[in-house]
Amino acid sequence: MVTTVDLPDYTGYSEVENVYGDVKIYTPSGLWVVGSDIITARHVSGTLLPGGGEEDVIFQTDPSVPCRGRIRQVGLNLWHFGASGYADAMNDAVIRVYLDDDVGTDHPTMEMYVWDIDLLNGGEIQNRVDRELYDTTITVDSETWEVYYAKNVSHRGGVTLAYYDRSGLMFMGASCWIALDCEWLEKCRITLYNDNSNPSLVLYGHGGVLYGLYP
C-alpha cells in the first residue's frame, strides 16, 4: 500500500509537499509512528566465503553518495558442503556492522558472533548442545551431525537451526537472524568476519539485510 506523508522541513526538501512512501518517525511525545515500509525497505543478499581472519561484505552503501537509513534485520545462513575445510559456524562467524565514521576503519560499531545471537535467545541451541538434546541427525561424508531446531525464537531474532559435529566438537552450520534496528547518517557497511586463526578454514553461506532509507 502506498500512502502520502507530509514531511517536516528537517529533510532539507521543504519545497516538496509530499513523498510517497512511509517513514518511521520518532515523535516529540516519545512514540514511534510507523507506516508501511514497502517502498523504503529493501532486501539484498550477499554470497559469502571468508577464510580465517578475513571478512566478506554483505552490504555496503556507496560512500560517494551519503544517505541516511536504517538496518532493520540481518539474516545469515552458513553451511558446509563436506566434513572438513570449514570454520565453526557458531564460534568463528561474526557479523560486523560499521556505521558512519567507523566505515573504512578496523573497529566495527558493533560485532556479534552467531553464538551471541543464540545467547540473545537465551542460549537455547548451545544449552541443548551441551546436553546432547538434539532433534535428529544427518550423515554427511560418512560423518554424523546432530541437528538442532530452536523451539522458541525471540521476536528480535536468534539461531533457528544448527548442525553440530560432536566428534570434531564444532558447529558445521547455523541459521540465524537478528533485528538490529540501527541507523546510519551517511554510510554503512555490514560484513561477515571469520574469526578462525587458520586462513584455509572458510565460512560459506549467504547473508541478507533488510534496510530502508529515509525519504
Add this chain to the structure above:
Amino acid sequence: MASTREVMAIIKCPGRKGYVAEIWLRIKQGDKARIAVDRIIEPYDQPLEKLDPKMVRGVKERALRRLEKRLKELGLR
C-alpha cells in the same frame, strides 16, 4: 510536467549470482516527489559455489569492478 531524478543512495552487495547495485532515486515532479529503486546486477563470470575462497574473492572483485564501470557509464559515479 518535467521531472527531475536525484540519486539518494547507491547500495552494493554481492548477490547470489552477481554483484548487485541498488540505486535509490528521488523523482520530483512539480511539488510532488516519489522514490524509485533501480537494481543492476553484474553477473559473476563463474558460479561461486565450491570455489576456493581466494578464487571467490577474485570473482567477486572482478564483478564489482565491472559494476563500478557500468555505474560510471550511467553517470552515477
